[in-house]
Amino acid sequence: MRRYHSGTDFRRAHSIAELAAMARRRLPHFAWEYLEGGAEEELTLARNRQGFSDIGLLPRTLVSCLKTHTQRSLFGTELPLPIAIGPTGYNGMLYRDADLHLAKAATERGLPFTLSTVSTSSLEQVVAAVPEVNLWFQLYCLRDPAVQHDLLQRAKAVGCKTLLLTSDAVLLGNREWDKRNFVRPRQLSLRNKLDVLRHPRWMQQALWPNGLPILGNVERYLPEGQRTIAGAAHFIGSQMDTGLDWQALARLREKWPHQLILKGVLHPADAEKAIAFGLDGIVVSNHGGRQLDGVPASIDCLPAIAAVAKGKLSILLDSGVRHGTDILKACALGADTVLLGRATLYGVAVGGQQGAGHALDLLAQELRLALSLLGQPDLSQLDRHGVLLTTSSPLTVS
Numbered sequence: 001m002r003r004y005h006s007g008t009d010f011r012r013a014h015s016i017a018e019l020a021a022m023a024r025r026r027l028p029h030f031a032w033e034y035l036e037g038g039a040e041e042e043l044t045l046a047r048n049r050q051g052f053s054d055i056g057l058l059p060r061t062l063v064s065c066l067k068t069h070t071q072r073s074l075f076g077t078e079l080p081l082p083i084a085i086g087p088t089g090y091n092g093m094l095y096r097d098a099d100l101h102l103a104k105a106a107t108e109r110g111l112p113f114t115l116s117t118v119s120t121s122s123l124e125q126v127v128a129a130v131p132e133v134n135l136w137f138q139l140y141c142l143r144d145p146a147v148q149h150d151l152l153q154r155a156k157a158v159g160c161k162t163l164l165l166t167s168d169a170v171l172l173g174n175r176e177w178d179k180r181n182f183v184r185p186r187q188l189s190l191r192n193k194l195d196v197l198r199h200p201r202w203m204q205q206a207l208w209p210n211g212l213p214i215l216g217n218v219e220r221y222l223p224e225g226q227r228t229i230a231g232a233a234h235f236i237g238s239q240m241d242t243g244l245d246w247q248a249l250a251r252l253r254e255k256w257p258h259q260l261i262l263k264g265v266l267h268p269a270d271a272e273k274a275i276a277f278g279l280d281g282i283v284v285s286n287h288g289g290r291q292l293d294g295v296p297a298s299i300d301c302l303p304a305i306a307a308v309a310k311g312k313l314s315i316l317l318d319s320g321v322r323h324g325t326d327i328l329k330a331c332a333l334g335a336d337t338v339l340l341g342r343a344t345l346y347g348v349a350v351g352g353q354q355g356a357g358h359a360l361d362l363l364a365q366e367l368r369l370a371l372s373l374l375g376q377p378d379l380s381q382l383d384r385h386g387v388l389l390t391t392s393s394p395l396t397v398s
Helices: 016-026 029-036 043-053 098-108 123-129 145-157 176-181 190-197 200-207 229-239 246-255 268-276 298-309 324-332 342-374
Strands: 055-057 072-074 077-079 083-085 113-115 135-140 162-166 182-184 259-265 281-284 314-317 337-340 387-389
Touching (some): 016 029, 016 342, 029 176, 029 190, 043 055, 043 324, 083 113, 083 342, 098 113, 123 135, 123 145, 162 246, 190 200, 268 298, 298 324
Parallel strands (some): 083 337, 135 162, 281 314, 314 337
Antiparallel strands (some): 055 387, 072 077
């Protein structure tokens, strides 16, 4: 059994797993399950990690590794690493102003930061706090066209050039942990309330002095008297457009003049459609195992998607990335960049901006070391010859 550093100083964490262990101790149970949980039996959640484990690495020897090159060009921008921080919702429950801390950590390292529609900090707050941020915005398709139009206009106004449309969460997955922790929407069970009292450091950092934060991007759309977290949650639940389809995507493509990425692609036929609709990128994603349980890992689906889409649009991947070797494997199988979710959330939960930065630095160090040990120090030259399938093969779809 692996042993992890058991202290509380995030700077002594040697891996994302150690940051996760620290976050689990720091957070009350309901907040930890919100961060870590998946849908139903969490088969897909587990598969996201196992999928990476099933891919071995096949190193070459006697290759100079005096220098490693991890740069990646994406949408006309040169990134120092094939990494962007992906969209995650309600981060202020983990650490006060967590979205701002994540944006600062990413910007310090020249990496993009993606703000969720259901973030606790608004678009305007992020740009005011981090003027140099390479800001991407994740959009949920909403029923009210006026609200959706306003969100797009606000994203344009703050200089956002990359929009991600999430397509796999118009209905929430069956998250049993959520039902266990709450007796009614936003009302914790007595057991969880008592558990909160056992986490005074979290209470001071996340709750004091105003309680749990509201959803910053949607606050202005809430009626007077309902500008609370419960009101925001009800608003989002009622606004999700369950009629989202390819025609809606086509209309969004007409309205958005910059980069448009479709998030939630697992089937190669959908990747081909995204190309036909003129999209700039796709995210191969199963929503971190939080939606439909039993679907394959994102990394399982990547090779078949890359076979039809590589070079025709940018391919991003999320779900299950915890090591630099995971990033290496994703790039070898066709991804241009990975999006980080839980990995940087563990860091921000235990150390704010510095904790998130530590998570990014750990992954960067692991990636550079892995490239050198693989005998492939230039990421741009990496391909499928550097990986070896071990216990299973990537998904192929006919």
